[in-house]
Structures are given as structure tokens and as C-alpha cells.
Amino acid sequence: MNHVLVVDDSTTMRRMVMASLRGLPDVSFQEAANGLEAIERLAISTVNIMVLDLNMPDMHGLEVVAFVRKHATFRDIPIIVLTTRGDDESRTLAIAAGASLYLTKPFDPAVLAERAGRLLNLDVH
Template sequence: MTEILVVDDSKVMREMIVACLRVGEDFTFTHAASGLEAIEKLALKAFDLVVLDLNMPDIGGFEVIEFIRGQDKLQRLPVLVVTTRGDEGSRVRALAAGASQFMTKPFTPDAILANVQSMLRLDAAGFHE
């Protein structure tokens, strides 16, 4: 079973992401409504992938990525950024911080599922961004 942490301050968006990823896959989901909650959950449980928004009220997505990449046991954890920030600067900053992939909202269900499946296949094969 694949464990995915979905981090977004919007409950509706978290539920939408889960609905898109639930199709035909053996995924289990944990929700986090803030960057701080995400960090707490990452410290307590192992995940196979993180879907992360950048805009959150306490600790932002960039800081969550930096936390993940700063932990030995999490350094290879795939991180898919899904955000409303469509500017090139945000994309470059997220990827430079260690995000594996970057998508903007709105997204299609097929696009997010394809990104997640691709990232998990690369991770299983030992390839990391």
C-alpha cells in the first residue's frame, strides 16, 4: 500500500486531490492542513510521496520542502508541488529547494495521477530527482 501525505490549507482541495488519485490505485491518504501539521506527520510516520501546496498560513511549502530535504530519512521522499503560483520564480525556487515535480492549479485529474504514478515508478526504480 502506498502512503501519500496531502498538504493543503484548503479542505476542498485536499479532497479533490484524493479523489483524483483514488482511481484504480492502492493508495492510502493522510491529510495535513498546514505546513506545521505536515512536518509533525512526517516526523511520526513514513510516507511514499507528498503532495504539497506552497501557500499556507503558518509554515509555507518552501519551508516544508527544506525540512524534508534536511532530514536524512526523508531526503529521497518524492514531493509533488501543486500550487496556484504559476510564475517561473516559484517553480524554480521549489525545484531548487528539492521538489520532485511542480504543477499548477487548476489541474486535470489525469495530469496529477500521471505525475504521481511517474514519480512512484521512478522512486521504486531508484531514480530520484
């Protein structure tokens, strides 16, 4: 089973991401509305990939990326940053912090699914 953690303060955006990834083989979803909830989910459940917004209350997405990369238990989890911030500085900061991939909103559901599948080493067409 591929466990996807979708982290965004927008319920609508979380649903859009999950709808985009439902076609991946053996996928299940968990949701978090902010960075602190994401850390809690990581601590109590299996996560194989994370789709993460940057601009959220309580804990910024870059802080989540840094936390994940500093802890051996979570270090290898692929992180897709999915954000409205399309500027080069935000992209550079996210990749430097350890994001596996940086995509901007609005996003193409097929591209998100293909890239997530690739990060999970799935045979996605």
C-alpha cells in the same frame, strides 16, 4: 501500500487531490492543513509521496520542501508542489529547494495521477 500525504490549507483542495489519486494501486491518504502539520505527520507515519501547496499558514510550502530534503529520513520522498503560483520564479525556487515536480492549479486530475504514479514507480496507464 503507497502512503500519500496531501498538504493544503483548503479542505476542498485536499479532497480533490485525493479523489484524483484514488485510482493508484494500494493507496492510502493522510492530510495536513499546513506545513507544521505536515512535519508532524512525517515524524509519526510512513509517507511515500507528498502533494504540497506553497501558500499556507504557519509554515510555507518551500520551508517544508527544505526541511524534508535536509533530513536523511525523509530526503528521498517525492514532493509534488501543487499551487496557484504559475510564475517562473516560484517554479524555480520550488525546484531548487528540492521539489520533484511543480504543477499549477487548476490541475488536470489525470496528469496529477500519472505523474504521481510515475514518481512512485507504478505501472499507470
